[in-house]
Amino acid sequence: MTEQAESGLRNSVLVLMAHPVQRRSRVIARMAKVAEWVPGVTLVDLYAEYPDFDIDIAREQDRLRSHDAVIFLHPLYWYSTPSILKEWQDLVLEYGFAYGQGGTALEGKLFFSACSTAAPESAYGPEGYNRFTLRDLMAPLQQTARLCGMTWLPPFVLHGARSAGEEGRLQAHVDAWETLLAAIVAGRLDVAVATGADRLIPPTHPLGAEG
Amino acid sequence: MESVLAQSFIYLLAAVVAVPLANRLGLGSVLGYLIAGVVIGPILGLVGAETQDLQHFAEFGVVMMLFLIGLEMEPRVLWAMRLRLLGLGGLQIALSTALIALVAMALGQAWTVALAIGLTFALSSTAIVMQTLREKGLIRTDGGRASFSVLLAQDIAVIPMLALIPLLAAPELMGADWGGVSDIRFAASTGGSLLEGQPGWVVTLALLASVGAIVGGGHFLTRPMFRFLSHARLPEIFTAAALLLVVAIALLMTVVGLSPALGTFLAGVVLANSEYRHELEADIEPFKGLLLGLFFITVGAGIDFQILAGSFVQVVGLTLGLMLAKFMVLFALAKVFGLRGAAAWLFALALSQAGEFGFVLLSFTTQNDVIPVALGQTLQLIVALSMLLTPLLFILYDRVIAARVDTEALPDDDIDEAGPVIIAGLGRFGQVVNRMLLSHGHKTVVLDYHNGVIEGLRRFGVKAFFGDPSRPDLLLAAGIRDARVLVIAMDDTDKAVHMVEYVSREHPHVHIVARARDREHVYRLYAAGARDIVRETFDSSVRAGRYTLRALGLHPYEAERAARAYVRQDRADLAELAQLWDPDVPVFENEAYAARAREINRRVNAAMMGEGLAARDGWDRAWAPPPQGGTVARDPAAATETDPDGDGPG
Numbered sequence: 001m002t003e004q005a006e007s008g009l010r011n012s013v014l015v016l017m018a019h020p021v022q023r024r025s026r027v028i029a030r031m032a033k034v035a036e037w038v039p040g041v042t043l044v045d046l047y048a049e050y051p052d053f054d055i056d057i058a059r060e061q062d063r064l065r066s067h068d069a070v071i072f073l074h075p076l077y078w079y080s081t082p083s084i085l086k087e088w089q090d091l092v093l094e095y096g097f098a099y100g101q102g103g104t105a106l107e108g109k110l111f112f113s114a115c116s117t118a119a120p121e122s123a124y125g126p127e128g129y130n131r132f133t134l135r136d137l138m139a140p141l142q143q144t145a146r147l148c149g150m151t152w153l154p155p156f157v158l159h160g161a162r163s164a165g166e167e168g169r170l171q172a173h174v175d176a177w178e179t180l181l182a183a184i185v186a187g188r189l190d191v192a193v194a195t196g197a198d199r200l201i202p203p204t205h206p207l208g209a210e211g
Numbered sequence: 212m213e214s215v216l217a218q219s220f221i222y223l224l225a226a227v228v229a230v231p232l233a234n235r236l237g238l239g240s241v242l243g244y245l246i247a248g249v250v251i252g253p254i255l256g257l258v259g260a261e262t263q264d265l266q267h268f269a270e271f272g273v274v275m276m277l278f279l280i281g282l283e284m285e286p287r288v289l290w291a292m293r294l295r296l297l298g299l300g301g302l303q304i305a306l307s308t309a310l311i312a313l314v315a316m317a318l319g320q321a322w323t324v325a326l327a328i329g330l331t332f333a334l335s336s337t338a339i340v341m342q343t344l345r346e347k348g349l350i351r352t353d354g355g356r357a358s359f360s361v362l363l364a365q366d367i368a369v370i371p372m373l374a375l376i377p378l379l380a381a382p383e384l385m386g387a388d389w390g391g392v393s394d395i396r397f398a399a400s401t402g403g404s405l406l407e408g409q410p411g412w413v414v415t416l417a418l419l420a421s422v423g424a425i426v427g428g429g430h431f432l433t434r435p436m437f438r439f440l441s442h443a444r445l446p447e448i449f450t451a452a453a454l455l456l457v458v459a460i461a462l463l464m465t466v467v468g469l470s471p472a473l474g475t476f477l478a479g480v481v482l483a484n485s486e487y488r489h490e491l492e493a494d495i496e497p498f499k500g501l502l503l504g505l506f507f508i509t510v511g512a513g514i515d516f517q518i519l520a521g522s523f524v525q526v527v528g529l530t531l532g533l534m535l536a537k538f539m540v541l542f543a544l545a546k547v548f549g550l551r552g553a554a555a556w557l558f559a560l561a562l563s564q565a566g567e568f569g570f571v572l573l574s575f576t577t578q579n580d581v582i583p584v585a586l587g588q589t590l591q592l593i594v595a596l597s598m599l600l601t602p603l604l605f606i607l608y609d610r611v612i613a614a615r616v617d618t619e620a621l622p623d624d625d626i627d628e629a630g631p632v633i634i635a636g637l638g639r640f641g642q643v644v645n646r647m648l649l650s651h652g653h654k655t656v657v658l659d660y661h662n663g664v665i666e667g668l669r670r671f672g673v674k675a676f677f678g679d680p681s682r683p684d685l686l687l688a689a690g691i692r693d694a695r696v697l698v699i700a701m702d703d704t705d706k707a708v709h710m711v712e713y714v715s716r717e718h719p720h721v722h723i724v725a726r727a728r729d730r731e732h733v734y735r736l737y738a739a740g741a742r743d744i745v746r747e748t749f750d751s752s753v754r755a756g757r758y759t760l761r762a763l764g765l766h767p768y769e770a771e772r773a774a775r776a777y778v779r780q781d782r783a784d785l786a787e788l789a790q791l792w793d794p795d796v797p798v799f800e801n802e803a804y805a806a807r808a809r810e811i812n813r814r815v816n817a818a819m820m821g822e823g824l825a826a827r828d829g830w831d832r833a834w835a836p837p838p839q840g841g842t843v844a845r846d847p848a849a850a851t852e853t854d855p856d857g858d859g860p861g
Contacts, residue, residue, distance in 0.1 A: 021834050022766050051771035077834070118836055129843055162836060 010187035011110075013041045014067035018074040018085045020047055027116040027161045027170065028075055034178050035073070040185035042067065046084045053087055060092040061105065069110035069184050070150070072141070075161070076117045079130075079137045089144065098148045110184065110191070111145040112153035112200060113138060114177065116161035124159075135198050151191060156180060156200035176201075221258060225251045226504055238602045241338045241567060244504045245595055248511020258512050266509040266574065271461070272502025273571050275495055277472045278457055280366050281479015282488055289480075292360060299357060299548055300364020303562075306540045307333040314536065323379040327581045328590065330372050331573055332533055336566030337362045338503075339601050344561070345692070347605070353550055354557030361562055369568050373470045373575065380580045421467045425460060425474055429481030437487050438666075441677065453494035486665045489658065490678040492688035503567070510570045514595060515588045526589060530596040538563040556612045560604045564597040631656055633694045635680030635710065636701030637664055637673075640726050640747055644698050645673065656689050681706040683713055691718050699725045699741075708735050715740030733785060734792035753778055772833075784811050 015035045019028045036043045044063070050056075064070065074081050096102045117123075123130045130137070135154050145152035156177070164170040180200065183189045194200055225247035233243030251257045289296070312329030316322060340358060349355040433456070440448050460478050461471035482488060519526055538559050545555035570591065577587040632648055634641050637659040648655050657673065658680040659665050665675045678685045680701065691697065697714055699707050707725060714721055725741040727733040736744050753774050760770040788811075791804040798804060837843075 020768060023769070024834075047768035048766060051768040082834075 009040045009185055011040065011068040011185055012066065013038075013069045013071065013181060013184055014063060015041060015043045015071045015073050015114075015181075016046055016085065016088065017043060018046045018072070018082045018088075020082055020084075022047075025075075026165055027158055027173070028073060030170070030174055031073060031114065031177050034174055035181060038178060038181045038185065041181055046088060047082075050084065053084060055088055055091045057091050057094070060088065061094070061097055064092070064109075065105055067109070070106075071111070072113045072115070074113070074115055076115045076134075076157075080140070081113075081115075093144070093148060104149065107149040109150050110153060110189075111141075111148075111150040112156060113141055114156040116158045118162050119159065121159040133198060151195070153191070153194050154197050154199050218258070218261070221251055222505065222508060226508060230504070236602075237606070238599075239339045239342050240504070241336060241507055242599060242602070244507035245511040245598070248508035249514055250511075251508070252512025253514060253516045266506065266513070269502050269506035269509055270571065270574070272499055272504075272506050273568075274461055274471045274475050275457060275499035276503060277366070277369070278475035278479045279492060279495060279499055280363075281476040281481075282483050282492055284363075284480050285483045286480065292363070295357070295360040296364045296367070299544060300361045300368075303361050303541060303544055304333045304365060304368050306544070307537050310536050310540060311533065314532070324582055324586070327376060327379055327572075327576045330376070331569045331576065331590065332537070332565045332594075334365045334369070334566045334568045334572070335362060335537075335562040336564055336598055336601065337366060338567055339564070339598060340561050343602070343605055347609075349557065350693075352554060352557070354554035354561070357545070357548070357550055357554070357558045358561050361558075365566075365568070367476075369572070370470065370473045370476055372572065373472060376572070376576055376581055377579045379576075417467045418469060421463055421469065421474075422477065424463070425478050426481055429478050433482060433485065433487065437490075437677070446679070446682075449490060450494040453491050454498065456491075457495065486669055486675055486677045489656075489676045489685055489688040493678065493682060493684040496684060496688065506570070507567065510591065510595070514592060518585075518588050519592055522589070526592050526596065530593045530600070533565065533593060534563045534597055534600065553608075553612055557608055560608050560612075561601075563604065564601045565594040566598070569594040631690065631694055632696045632698060633658065633680075633686070633689050633691060634698045634700060635659075636699065636726075637661075637668065637675055638700065638702060641698065641700035642668075644700060644724075656694075658685065658689055679706075681710050683717070686710075686714070691721060694718075694721050696722045696724060699723065701726070704728050704732050704735075707732075708739050711736055711739035711741045730785065730788075734789045735794065737789040738792070738794050 015032070017028065017032045017035075019025050019032075022029050032043055032045065035041050042063070072081060072085055074085060077083075080086070093099065093106075094103075097105050117134070119128075119130060122128050124132065124134050124137075134157055138155055142152050158164055158169070158173045160167070160169075164173065180189075226244060229247035229250065230240050230243035233246060234240060238246075308326070308329035310329075311332045312322070312325040315325035315328045320328065340362060344350045344355045344358060350359070436452065437449075440452055456478070457475055460474045464471040464474035482491065485491075541559035541562055542555060545558045550558055573582070573587050573591055573594070576582040577584050582590070631654040634645050634648075634655055634657045637645065637657050641657070641659075645655050645657055655674070657668075657675040658678050659675060660677070660679045665677050668675045676689065678689075680686065680689075680699075681703075686697075691714065697710075699710055701707055701710075704727075707727075711723055711725055714723060722743070723741045724743040724745065725736045727736055727744050727746050729746070733744050733746060756777070757770045757774040760773055761767055765773070784807075788804060788807060791801065791807055792798070793801055793804070
């Protein structure tokens, strides 16, 4: 858990990572490793903790209660999360806990998805073969967050993830990821600006947004 | 000697021929025995005066029957059924008795005789009704349940009746030569009792003491006795002990002048919670069946056809009148107690005959000078005729009523009544299965042959019974007929195979889950008909393998999938080999089996030689990204888009 007392640790961040074949992972595994080292961040490898998909609801809800921001870290599979993250949502976001009468446990927490896609950026949007922007495709997560009273942010994404290493884009993305996490922990993320953007952008001071 | 053999031959042959025939015709075994008796007695004249003596001997079957009924009645269950037993059962007995007695008095009988007749005819035939309901699968319908409660109430009511009837004795019948004194007296009667001529308080004290002896002895002495016997490991000694128990109680009761039936019934109730219950049932059941059969044969042989011929119309008329009277009482009660539609009809039709206890009470009333012998003969005819008509009533129900009135759908089993699970063997394996089922709210019947295990578990409140589960009669006593699942968890591999053979042959509706010791045992169980076969150490070994893979640095999810892949492959191989395996052909001569086994070995060896990377990456298909430079277009020629897609892993 986080040490709120330490100076500079305003928010604690929970990163829920989901990747079923980590020995093949180029981006997500590296991002997970980085996240583990950022003070104030808790990293959970869902496939490692629940290889049989038998999710411990009470434990997961406790984890949510003790953090101020929740991030899904995952590759994009069929415009959605890998299945264990869906299972996690189905079980953990209970009525009376996350939404509905008395369901205020997640009120005001930050939420966004940090994901990687194999398709290039050009595939997204009306001109691309995926037809929708990534932000639009994320509508289910956005609405889930909204119903739980969370502050939803646009996805933090790396496109063309499989060739990012060769093209020298990977290191920059991982660095940006680290900066982003540190900014959230320190409370330096301008939420209002970020919310309006299509994608979360590596923060400079102050964290900007790219249209 | 020869005459004994000849007699036995005639009786047994008659039973062996008549009972299966009667069953085939849907008449039930009781009628089969009666008909067998009629054939060898009045019709062929093969047996004569000795039936009287035989009947006294055969009455012991009734004593045993009450012992078994007692065993079936846990005090707790009795308590839970008290409303139905007292309400429905008690009212049925009281109203039927009253109505029949009134009719008898109207026909000119003295009130004592009329009352005795009423009591006798109020009882229905447990043997016929329960058997028919079970055969037709009506036991768990509303009508079936109500019938069962009433039959149970009647069985219990026999005991006070046996105590009450001697009080109705008519002085003018006393001393009439009835043809010998019953060997098994059903109540205090003149002669034979030690307590004759003693003052009243001594008698009362002796009675109380003997009942106390049965309850206390049953509670405290049987366990050490059976424990001592179980060390001998001889089934026949158990049988002897069970018989000894029943005989000893009957003897004690006779000595103090009480009803042996009452004594054994009490002993049965005391032992209903004992771990030896199923063992006792299994041991006594065959004797009870044979003796009762003999009893019915003697009743059939004793039917006086001259009486029937002389007053045919009168007897048939009385029989139909009796059944109509009982039917009306039953149907009215069914309505009052909220049985609807077909259930009410089933209930009223099924119980409208007089029953086998009627015969017992009749021989008893005539012995006790309550009913004159000649009248007793006529009444016996009426009872037999009404039983003879019962199958016709069931046919009537099936053809007419069940078809017309909307039959009730079978209600959902409530867990309490659901065909329970029988677990054979309660070692480490069976205990886990048992606890898991109990924690899920299911009822289990647990059988084991190791006394220490049973006693220890009962101390912890686990319901377990002593006995060898591989004995068919014990399985029957444990309720295999109504069971839904049988878990075979014994150590003894051969017994397990025999059990699978027997159960899948005789009770194919029971689902078998079998524990196997090793691969060969799997093949044998498979050949015997089991399909859910669990190797006892397989799953735990796989878990150990999974932990080892994790310790070697594999991601837990990869380890999980590797374990699953291994289990899938191994079970597929095993299933294939199980079908090739032939119990009659040694493994090394079974060519098909050997060839397949060699191939499997080759595959495993290849993996060990390092060619097994494919096996290690066997789940590479999972979450595979598109190839570098692949397109999303189905036809590459038409592709405008050459960038890779398929949001594969990052």
